[in-house]
Amino acid sequence: MMKQVKFGVLGCGTAAHFHAAACKNSRNIKLVSAFDVKYENAKKLADIYNLTVSRNYQDILKSDEVDAVLITLPHFLHNDFTVEAAETGKHILCEKPMASTLEECDNMIKAAKKGGVKLMIAENHRFLPAHKLIKKVLEEGLIGTPILVRGYEGVDETPDLSKPEHWKGSPEKAGGGVLMDAAVHKFAILNWMLGDVALAYCWLAKQMIKLENKADDNAMMFMKFENGCIGEVVVSDTVFSPPNNRLEFYGTKGTILEDHSWTKPVQIFSTVIEAGENRYQWYSPEVEHEPFPMYYIISFRHEDEHFAECVLEGKEPVFAPEEAKKAVAVVLLGYLSAKTGKIATPADLEKMASTKGTRSIIEGVEKISI
Ligand SMILES: NC(=O)c1ccc[n+]([C@@H]2O[C@H](COP(=O)([O-])OP(=O)(O)OC[C@H]3O[C@@H](n4cnc5c(N)ncnc54)[C@H](O)[C@@H]3O)[C@@H](O)[C@H]2O)c1
Structure with a gap:
């Protein structure tokens, strides 16, 4: 054995x-x-x-x-x-x-x-202890029903993105820009915590990397989940501070804030805790965490x-390959929306998959910048 x-x-x-x-x-x-x-x-x-x-x-x-x-x-x-x-x-x-x-x-x-x-x-x-804690808090109903979510990742990828021959940011080699590279993390955990995305609207921008063959270095996606929660995911490859990630969940009965740069990365405010010192005030449970680079x-x-x-x-594995595919599907939903300038739905994506194939969605995204 x-x-x-x-x-x-x-x-x-x-x-x-x-x-x-x-x-x-x-x-x-x-x-x-x-x-x-x-x-x-x-x-x-x-x-x-x-x-x-x-x-x-x-x-x-x-x-x-x-x-x-x-x-x-x-x-x-x-x-x-x-x-x-x-x-x-x-x-x-x-x-x-x-x-x-x-x-x-x-x-x-x-x-x-x-x-x-x-x-x-x-x-x-999916394996970060802070994220596992958030999943548990949501399941326990401590913030009621999540109705609004915000996700953010910011890193500095400008050295590699600035090299025309480097694979990062190339639609052909990286499948797109920061939306494919970074937002895929967020979609993997939001799908896990909130379920499937019902619709998305996305803005791509080339704020600093103006190379012809490089795609979005900043992106913003607005979405609605099938459970009714609305949200935004903002990702940037041009942030000049240590890499960071944030999540905010606003529910019908409370709030969760998470920030990778905090030593205690999760703060909770819950109106459903009946007694004890955490009632009606922010608290930060102990969780294994250290700011960059240790959270990696x-x-x-x-x-x-x-x-x-x-x-x-x-x-x-608890993170099945089918779930990883789903996160890629949300990225493609974003690129589809950015290309058409319209809200995109999983039905639109399916139609593209069964007609032109999903490679056609990422082709040409390097030309898009609002
Ligand atoms: N989970 C995370 O937080 C995280 C962080 C960084 C990167 N990543 C992922 O890891 C992967 C690699 O990214 P990276 O940042 O390490 O990239 P990188 O450019 O630093 O490293 C890629 C390596 O692959 C090599 N390579 C390229 N073509 C090759 C080939 N045909 N055969 C063999 N080697 C080849 C390159 O020489 C390079 O050493 C990507 O999927 C990226 O998204 C994940």
Whole structure:
């Protein structure tokens, strides 16, 4: 019986370093080998974490020493590498967004099923303790029915976005700009907390990155969920302070505020608490958290440990690939709306999927800026 999941790392950039740091003391996970099209990137990761560098990824896929792959590659490569890994019987932990089109997401799900392997999309926001706490508070009804939600992520991606040849921000290689890269995190957790999106209206802007082949560096999406809650998600790749995330939930009986830069990241105000010191005042429950960069390490550790447990114990990941696909679908809803200048619904998206295919939605988004 497998005692530890041995991983080969495919793609050794920023995300791979976060995973490696998060897993370095794990009993269940061992990173054993690394491949990157830029040898020096694989070598750098390998030197820090004592891995073997492979000159080609097939050696990793064929190796009996490897049980699973960690795919930390640009978005346009997620599908192909997942399919090949599944064919060789390797379990797959693949970074978000699952892929840039719904067809690729379906393909990845099909390949994992056919190969009989576990597939989980590494959506670290689903594993952040602060987010798990919010989900519980919502389920306990402490703020009543959520009627308004706001989500925000802001980072500085300007160094990579400013390079015309870099994959980030390229519709072809990244599936779009900041909406695909960052808002997908928010949609994954809002779908989990509030259910499906019924309609969306989206603005894309190129505020600082004016390169012809790069898409939105700032985006705003307004949405209504099937449960009636309305909301906005605002994402920016041009924020010159440490990366940050926020969520605000306003309910019929209370409020939740969350901010990754706070040491106690969740504040709750509830009018349904009947007695005790938390009645009718803001309170912040204890939760495992540290501001940037530690929230990355904490969430990656919980995420990667969960995936390893699923492999070792034959369980299904709590973040199913179908849910990761749903988050991509909300991003595409946003791009569809931005392209048409109109509200977009899942029925519109389905129509595009069954006629032109969802790749057609992201084609040309680099030309859109309000
Ligand atoms: N969950 C998070 O918070 C988080 C944070 C950062 C990145 N990510 C995700 O991780 C993935 C990688 O992003 P990143 O920021 O690490 O990118 P990156 O550009 O820093 O790293 C990507 C690596 O892939 C390599 N690469 C490119 N083409 C390749 C190929 N054909 N074969 C092998 N290697 C190749 C590059 O040389 C580079 O080393 C993306 O899906 C991104 O969205 C997630």
